[in-house]
């Protein structure tokens with residue numbers, strides 16, 4: 337174009353697009369296009385650990401997938417293949433497929449979470465709920481009945497300055513990380529970790545807010561969760577329900593348990609947290625209990 341000057345760069349720097357996982361496999365002659373189509377398209381980075389779900393039809397490539405992911409993320413040290421979560425302690429079923437070192441420190445929203453990603457869950461799908469909890473609890477006495485390593489207690493303590501957060505955890509390993517994370521986030525004066533069964537450890541009629549961040553069996557602890565609240569306190573009741581029973585089933589659970597204690601429920605909000613399994617949603621109900 338008239339008036340435009342062409343400038344020849346001495347040492348031109350070319351932008352190299354970081355190859356994606358599929359790019360790294362596409363040119364490998366022993367990998368069929370069908371296999372390439374089944375390769376993982378997403379993974380989750382927890383500190384220096386990558387967790388990835390692999391389609392069983394390409395599981396024989398798991399070590400190649402692991403080392404390829406490490407080559408894409410040079411600051412990561414280990415890749416874990418994810419096979420889901422099980423049991424009362426919600427322990428992940430994982431396998432090291434590349435590198436080593438499963439203990440890591442994950443930073444999210446200004447909060448530090450130390451954990452062993454091989455033995456302790458950390459749900460990517462609960463990010464928004466962790467962010468939401470970080471905006472609640474100001475000047476309150478909060479009881480976190482299923483605290484884990486501090487998924488909800490820490491964001492709340494770091495960003496909202498509650499008076500006190502009683503963080504109850506049954507799994508000694510998770511409790512160990514919870515106490516360490518309280519130190520790492522410098523919230524010793526706010527978060528009070530308790531190793532034990534929340535059914536036994538919750539106070540009675542004192543809490544301004546109760547967080548029940550569990551799934552599948554949460555209703556078994558509703559009596560204690562409601563009993564812990566002072567009149568007018570707020571309950572966050574998490575549960576997994578078939579999509580067709582959402583939100584009615586959660587409201588019914590809380591209404592029934594409250595009525596058994598002669599208490600009334602004012603529903604504030606019910607929302608989906610994440611898809612839990614085919615046809616099942618993880619949801620949370622917020623309600624004021626008078």
Ligand SMILES: C[S@@+](CC[C@H](N)C(=O)[O-])C[C@H]1O[C@@H](n2cnc3c(N)ncnc32)[C@H](O)[C@@H]1O
Nearest residue numbers: 424425426462482484487505506507533534549
């Ligand atoms: C699903 S995890 C917490 C998930 C967390 N809310 C999140 O957002 O990712 C539930 C935690 O509750 C703990 N737990 C299970 N039963 C418990 C009980 N009766 N009392 C206290 N903690 C319990 C488990 O060990 C686990 O660490």
